[in-house]
Amino acid sequence: xxxxxxNDIAKQVGxxxxxxxxxxxxxxxxxxxxxxxxxxxxxxxxxxNYQPNRLAQGLRTGKTRNIGLIIADIANPFFGKLGRxxxxxxxxxxxxxxxxxxxxxxxxxxxxxxxLQQSQVDGYIISPPMxxxxxxxxLSKTQVPFVLIDxxxxxxxxxxxxxxxxxAAYQAxxxxxxxxxxxxxxxxxxxxxxxxxxxxxxxxKALEDHGIRxxxxxxRVLPFSHDNRDVNMAIRELAxxxxxxxxxxxxxSTSKLGVMGIECMSALGLxxxxxxxxxxxxxxxxxxxxxxxxxxxxxPLKEIGKTAVSLLLNRIADPATKTQHIRLKTELIIxxxxxx
Amino acid sequence: xxxxxxNDIAKQVGxxxxxxxxxxxxxxxxxxxxxxxxxxxxxxxxxxNYQPNRLAQGLRTGKTRNIGLIIADIANPFFGKLGRxxxxxxxxxxxxxxxxxxxxxxxxxxxxxxxLQQSQVDGYIISPPMxxxxxxxxLSKTQVPFVLIDxxxxxxxxxxxxxxxxxAAYQAxxxxxxxxxxxxxxxxxxxxxxxxxxxxxxxxKALEDHGIRxxxxxxRVLPFSHDNRDVNMAIRELAxxxxxxxxxxxxxSTSKLGVMGIECMSALGLxxxxxxxxxxxxxxxxxxxxxxxxxxxxxPLKEIGKTAVSLLLNRIADPATKTQHIRLKTELIIxxxxxx
DNA sequence: TATTTTTGCTAAATCGATTTAGTTAAACTT
DNA sequence: AAGTTTAACTAAATCGATTTAGCAAAAATA
Numbered sequence: 194x195x196x197x198x199x200n201d202i203a204k205q206v207g208x209x210x211x212x213x214x215x216x217x218x219x220x221x222x223x224x225x226x227x228x229x230x231x232x233x234x235x236x237x238x239x240x241x242n243y244q245p246n247r248l249a250q251g252l253r254t255g256k257t258r259n260i261g262l263i264i265a266d267i268a269n270p271f272f273g274k275l276g277r278x279x280x281x282x283x284x285x286x287x288x289x290x291x292x293x294x295x296x297x298x299x300x301x302x303x304x305x306x307x308x309l310q311q312s313q314v315d316g317y318i319i320s321p322p323m324x325x326x327x328x329x330x331x332l333s334k335t336q337v338p339f340v341l342i343d344x345x346x347x348x349x350x351x352x353x354x355x356x357x358x359x360x361a362a363y364q365a366x367x368x369x370x371x372x373x374x375x376x377x378x379x380x381x382x383x384x385x386x387x388x389x390x391x392x393x394x395x396x397x398k399a400l401e402d403h404g405i406r407x408x409x410x411x412x413r414v415l416p417f418s419h420d421n422r423d424v425n426m427a428i429r430e431l432a433x434x435x436x437x438x439x440x441x442x443x444x445x446s447t448s449k450l451g452v453m454g455i456e457c458m459s460a461l462g463l464x465x466x467x468x469x470x471x472x473x474x475x476x477x478x479x480x481x482x483x484x485x486x487x488x489x490x491x492x493p494l495k496e497i498g499k500t501a502v503s504l505l506l507n508r509i510a511d512p513a514t515k516t517q518h519i520r521l522k523t524e525l526i527i528x529x530x531x532x533x
Numbered sequence: 534x535x536x537x538x539x540n541d542i543a544k545q546v547g548x549x550x551x552x553x554x555x556x557x558x559x560x561x562x563x564x565x566x567x568x569x570x571x572x573x574x575x576x577x578x579x580x581x582n583y584q585p586n587r588l589a590q591g592l593r594t595g596k597t598r599n600i601g602l603i604i605a606d607i608a609n610p611f612f613g614k615l616g617r618x619x620x621x622x623x624x625x626x627x628x629x630x631x632x633x634x635x636x637x638x639x640x641x642x643x644x645x646x647x648x649l650q651q652s653q654v655d656g657y658i659i660s661p662p663m664x665x666x667x668x669x670x671x672l673s674k675t676q677v678p679f680v681l682i683d684x685x686x687x688x689x690x691x692x693x694x695x696x697x698x699x700x701a702a703y704q705a706x707x708x709x710x711x712x713x714x715x716x717x718x719x720x721x722x723x724x725x726x727x728x729x730x731x732x733x734x735x736x737x738k739a740l741e742d743h744g745i746r747x748x749x750x751x752x753r754v755l756p757f758s759h760d761n762r763d764v765n766m767a768i769r770e771l772a773x774x775x776x777x778x779x780x781x782x783x784x785x786s787t788s789k790l791g792v793m794g795i796e797c798m799s800a801l802g803l804x805x806x807x808x809x810x811x812x813x814x815x816x817x818x819x820x821x822x823x824x825x826x827x828x829x830x831x832x833p834l835k836e837i838g839k840t841a842v843s844l845l846l847n848r849i850a851d852p853a854t855k856t857q858h859i860r861l862k863t864e865l866i867i868x869x870x871x872x873x
Numbered sequence: 874t875a876t877t878t879t880t881g882c883t884a885a886a887t888c889g890a891t892t893t894a895g896t897t898a899a900a901c902t903t
Numbered sequence: 904a905a906g907t908t909t910a911a912c913t914a915a916a917t918c919g920a921t922t923t924a925g926c927a928a929a930a931a932t933a
Contacts, residue, residue, distance in 0.1 A: 195676075198889055209913045214891060225910055247651045248592045249889035252918045257588070267632075268617035270610055270818075277608035280634060289648065292607075292632045294620060308629065311587045336535075455822045478610075479819035482795045538919055549883045554921060565881055589919035592888045 197241040205237050206230070217243070251313055260505060261309035261317045263293045263302055264343075270477045271448060271492075272320070275342070278498025279318060286506055288315070297384060297417055299324040306332060316505045318342055323385045338508040342501050344388040345518075352504045354497055354519040358388050361490045361523040362395030365444055365472045368488070370403050372531050374442035374470050378411040378431050380454060381446035382419075392446045392474065411440055419449060421457075428457040432469050435462075441469060442531070448475035451487070459484060466532035476526055486528035493521050537581040545581070546573050557583070591653055600845060601649035603633045603642055603659045604683075610817045611788060611832075612660070615682070618838025619658060626846055628655070637724060637757055639664040646672060656845045658682055663725045678848040682841050684728040685858075692844045694837055694859040698728050701830045701863040702735030705784055705812045708828070710743050712871050714782035714810050718751040718771050720794060721786035722759075732786045732814065751780055759789060761797075768797040772809050775802075781809060782871070788815035791827070799824060806872035816866055826868035833861050 199217075203210040208230060215224045216234040237243075251257040262279055264272040272294075280290045291314065293305040299322045306328055309317060317339035321329055326346050332339055333351065345353035362379075369377050379396045381389055397407050413427045431440040445451035451473035458465060465471050465485040472488045473480065480487035500519055508514060539557075543550040548570060555564045556574040591597040602619060604612040612634075620630045631654065633645040639662045646668055649657060657679035661669055666686050672679055673691065685693035702719075709717050719736045721729055737747050753767045771780040785791035791813035798805060805811050805825040812828045813820065820827035840859055848854060 196889095199891095200889075210890085211892080211913060211915095212911090215912095218891085224912085227911065230911085244647060244651045246592070246653060246889050248588045248597070248653050249918090250891080252586070252588045252592055252920090253889080253891045255918075266617065267607060267620070268610070268614040270608070270613065273610065273613040274608040276632075277606065277634060280607070280632070289631070289652075291629070292620070294617060307584060311584045312629075313586060313588050452818050452822055459822065459826075477819075478792050478817070479822055482792055482799065482819055482824065483822045484824055486799075536919095539921095540919075550920085551883060551885095551922080552881090555882095558921085565879085567881065570881085586919050589888090590921080592890090593919080593921045595888075 197243045202237050206233050257313050259289050259314045261291050261314040263319045265297045266294045271475045274494050278495050282499045282502040297322040303328050316509050318501050340504045344386045352516050354500050356492050356521050356523050358391035359395035362392040363399045366396045366399035369442045376440045377442040378440035379444045380413050383414045424453045425457045445473035448477045452479050465530050470531040485530045487530040488528045489526050491524045491526050537583045542577050545577050597653050599629050599654045601631050601654040601657045605637045606634045611815045614834050622839045622842040637662040643668050656849050658841050680844045684726045692856050694840050696832050696861050696863050698731035699735035702732040703739045706736045706739035709782045716780045717782040718780035719784045720753050723754045764793045765797045785813035788817045792819050805870050810871040825870045827870040828868045829866050831864045831866050
């Protein structure tokens with residue numbers, strides 16, 4: 194059974210394909226096609242199970258109704274959920290999403306941007322990896338709209354939507370301080386990106402504001418490779434000696450680190466929150482059923498997704514609008530991992 | 534900066550676009566294009582940052598190098614990881630994946646198949662929701678290759694790749710029995726799909742083989758909506774009365790159920806494994822740092838992904854090959870949730 | 874020298890839609 | 904009856920690539 198084209202319908206009905214196109218686009222009235230012919234065309238279209246060829250449509254109209262999405266890793270629950278929200282919101286607007294996982298690797302993202310360009314996507318939603326500034330700058334020049342999510346480049350004028358990472362980390366740290374923790378560590382990852390920087394900055398500011406000296410030894414920046422040994426080493430150094438803990442609390446800047454970290458802590462026999470209190474960014478499932486359910490900084494994924502799509506579609510509709518910078522609040526979800 | 538087409542290059546170099554196409558496809562030698570012209574064309578192509586229009590290519594050649602992927606939900610870690618493997622394996626073969634989340638809803642999957650058809654994908658990898666048999670049958674008729682994953686329809690002749698769910702559940706149940714559990718419950722979901730059926734069948738067979746009467750009251754089939762109250766109710770009925778437990782172990786047929794179930798159990802103050810032992814399908818992160826790390830049935834996601842892609846690409850290359858049915862073994866990863 | 878072969882290139886068709894600019898016949902004006 | 908409007912439809916161009924068929928000039932061969 195080979196595909197049905199406009200021409201096939203036109204032939205079978207005995208009219209021009211122009212007419213068929215008009216009718217199938219619901220513009221029969223507008224072009225004064227007689228009701229009888231309209232009906233016939235529609236009948237034959239369903240009879241032959243006509244499916245428009247989106248390549249041809251896209252080629253002719255210059256619009257694909259596809260948007261490209263570049264995130265770090267669709268298998269990471271944070272991005273998985275965010276991606277899902279974006280997919281859903283796009284679908285509501287009759288757009289489809291092409292997913293790409295960059296692994297925070299700028300060479301991959303460059304390839305992916307090129308591929309998406311070649312696919313003639315109508316716009317992009319991008320969580321840009323580090324060292325991708327030039328790609329993003331080049332993308333601006335193509336005039337195809339894009340919005341950045343999760344992070345952004347301060348020097349590039351573009352739409353973006355992020356959370357207030359500084360405030361989030363500040364609040365989380367303040368929460369730990371309020372509960373009497375003094376030696377609060379921060380485990381983060383060596384991605385040179387604003388969002389990670391803001392998290393550590395918020396953490397530092399909270400300490401400062403509470404009159405606590407910042408101890409750089411308590412700030413551990415781990416390689417993105419997420420090797421178990423690195424995490425293990427860091428945890429060991431911070432809390433390995435139970436009588437003489439260097440840290441009595443840890444703020445994890447990502448859930449991936451947090452999950453690995455807690456796994457290590459369990460293996461080392463460290464008790465949460467008795468030995469060490471824990472707060473982590475991102476409200477992933479794992480934290481709900483954890484040894485001691487983990488207090489987390491929840492991001493409003495649904496709102497991020499919805500807003501990203503709506504910003505993008507607005508800009509597609511009107512490329513001239515002023516760029517928007519949106520910063521959403523997070524929510525500190527208090528569970529048991531910090532004691533009380 | 535508007536897009537560069539073959540014609541733009543042709544004009545600038547002063548040759549025909551035919552020649553440009555030959556050169557850019559690396560077929561310069563084959564068509565005896567002089568080295569000098571070749572060089573010029575390539576230079577101008579990079580100078581103008583030429584990006585081939587994949588819509589036009591696809592339209593002309595009938596091949597898009599895109600494959601459609603329909604899974605239940607990209608935000609579900611099981612499908613997220615599987616999707617990622619598929620994306621990666623496809624990329625190695627210079628194919629791209631268009632993700633669709635069906636939510637196990639056959640109307641959505643029907644729409645998605647239609648959309649993918651319209652997008653002229655070269656093939657599909659589908660985890661078909663229930664009631665989608667007719668869609669899949671119709672898809673066969675289009676002659677566009679597809680492979681089913683995670684589940685399949687016994688009455689439909691097609692490639693598929695699944696795990697041995699029967700054996701997996703059998704082994705898990707046997708493991709619980711070996712550890713002395715007698716009243717083993719099975720929490721599953723009301724998806725009328727072979728994989729779920731096989732899981733419960735394996736569970737039953739293990740009980741039978743160990744001379745234990747099957748108690749239908751211990752098999753709880755919950756609605757797919759995954760409402761917290763349903764899970765809560767089920768857990769309560771099975772283990773609510775601690776002195777008089779109806780079940781001393783639970784086999785969760787999905788990790789989504791398992792995570793919710795364990796959350797309930799914690800809330801009810803039930804101890805794992807002391808009060809109730811737990812085994813679950815799917816090795817998700819949450820189980821690693823759980824109150825009592827959970828013994829799980831791990832699926833070989835990488836292999837499933839690789840095999841799905843390679844089956845599909847083989848069939849794209851040669852549609853005539855005999856259909857293949859692949860059933861991979863799972864791995865029982867023993868942790869602490871069953872005691873010892 | 875005449876013929877054939879090779880070299881190096883191009884014109885035009887094609888994929889399947891959309892859209893602009895008509896065309897013809899009927900109906901309506903005046 | 905002649906001119907104008909309207910109704911109902913179509914031809915052909917177009918998007919940007921690929922590919923088939925073929926052309927002219929140069930080189931090789933007879």
